[in-house]
Amino acid sequence: MKLYKILVVNIGSTSTKLAYYEDKECKLKTTLEHPVHELAAFDDMMDQDHYRRAAIEAFLKDKGIQVSELDAISCRGGHSKPLEGGVYRINETMLAQQASGLYGRHPADIGTKIAYQMAAENKLLAVVVDPPVTDEFTAVARLSGHPELPRQSRFQALSHRATGKRYARDNGRKYEELNLVIAHMGGGITVAVHRQGKMIDATNGIDGEGPFSTNRTGGLPVGALVDLCFSGRYSYKKVQKMINGEGGLTAYLKENDVRTIEVKAATDDYYALCLEAMIYQTCKEIGAMATVLAGKVDAIVITGGIAHSQKIMAKIKERVGFIAPITLYPGENEMDALALGALEAIRGNEPIKSL
Structure with missing residues (x-):
């Protein structure tokens, strides 16, 4: 069975969390901290995409991870119109809707811009999993x-x-x-x-x-x-x-x-x-x-x-x-969730949806 390689990107206000997975196994995880004075140079946080991408690519190069060898990039983010949960391909429609600001703004949306760019250049799959606009209310x-x-x-x-x-x-x-x-x-x-x-x-x-x-x-x-x-x-x-x-x-x-x-x-x-x-x-x-x-x-x-x-x-x-009965799962699980969602989509166990 093919071993799938997945990069997970989770961007916060002053940090970029990265994780590299081979199938379900996390091989590498880190948090890149960005000095506040450097971020202050950007009037709009969404203009940080080139700055953040450079930091991501520098880290991957240092660790010997080739973007061209990845199968998918999975991101937190995607403030588009309300959606049913699931795995969504990052496309121009999603990027346009999140750029409008009509559905909320969050630094994580910088990650979807970066993932889309990197995926297009390297013919990869770029997705978000259960985005923050997930809406299944009755x-x-x-x-x-x-x-x-x-x-x-x-x-x-x-x-x-x-x-x-x-x-x-x-x-x-x-x-x-x-x-x-x-x-x-x-x-x-x-x-x-x-x-x-x-x-x-x-x-x-x-x-x-x-x-x-x-x-x-x-x-x-x-x-x-x-x-x-x-x-x-x-x-x-x-x-x-x-x-x-x-x-x-x-x-x-x-x-x-x-x-x-x-x-x-x-x-x-x-x-x-x-x-x-x-x-x-x-x-x-x-x-x-x-x-x-x-x-x-x-x-x-x-x-x-x-x-x-x-x-x-x-x-x-x-x-x-x-x-x-009460069951506890202490800690954060966002990075694993993003990786697993992408993996299940690649394997065909989850449909890949589009806006």
Whole structure:
């Protein structure tokens, strides 16, 4: 059987994560850090593609990896129109839609530009897997309470789907036959319903739904938020930052490292209260999502960096363990998910979709 070679690219605001896979095995992984003063030279982050590509190619050359010998480049990103989940070929339509900014902007989209360019020059496959605009919500899940404010599918779709599929593989089941409630607990916390292969409802962890996390507010009292917005005390940008970036544990404790907070919580009642509130809200959301499945939940699955904490996981099990068995997959799995998605597409086990 042919050994497929895949490069995974995951670009963040000041870093570029790279991984090289041969089939499912990660042979090399690194994070390239980019000095802030160098990035400041670009007025628009999407203009960083040549700069970032040069760094990627320099690293690959240093490690003796020939781009022309790759079979695929798999990226995080692709802010196009809302799409059903899956593996999507990066094409000019996708690039045009993400360039419009109508569907969100993220540094990861620089990666799709780079992948498209490199793939075109070397006759490779370039794809995104379960892009951030993945939307499989049911009609009833979209209603918020006002027609001008529909609920949107905005959560860590890549991590969620990969975790669901991993659980299925580990238990000898098909993802498409399972009902799961999955919680991703990292910088943001999102909880989603996976019903027989579709993510039919989820908390919007970016714009303020669900539990608060290390730096995001989650859902807020609407009336109080409206009053705050019109108080004249804060600008639009400041309020947005309060919701995503300076909310949650950061707002309460001026600290966003859960490991540090856990240590301080052992002797500080306020730290303990704030940490308990985050756990409490997460459990409430897991319980709420279980009702979407009418209680027919095969498993509750938790992933993300916070899942490493035995104390936090024990408290979650205590509150929601009665709903269904709980399985933990600590840590981030985005790079593996991107590689596996591309591999399954190359092998013909997943369809390669196009806009």
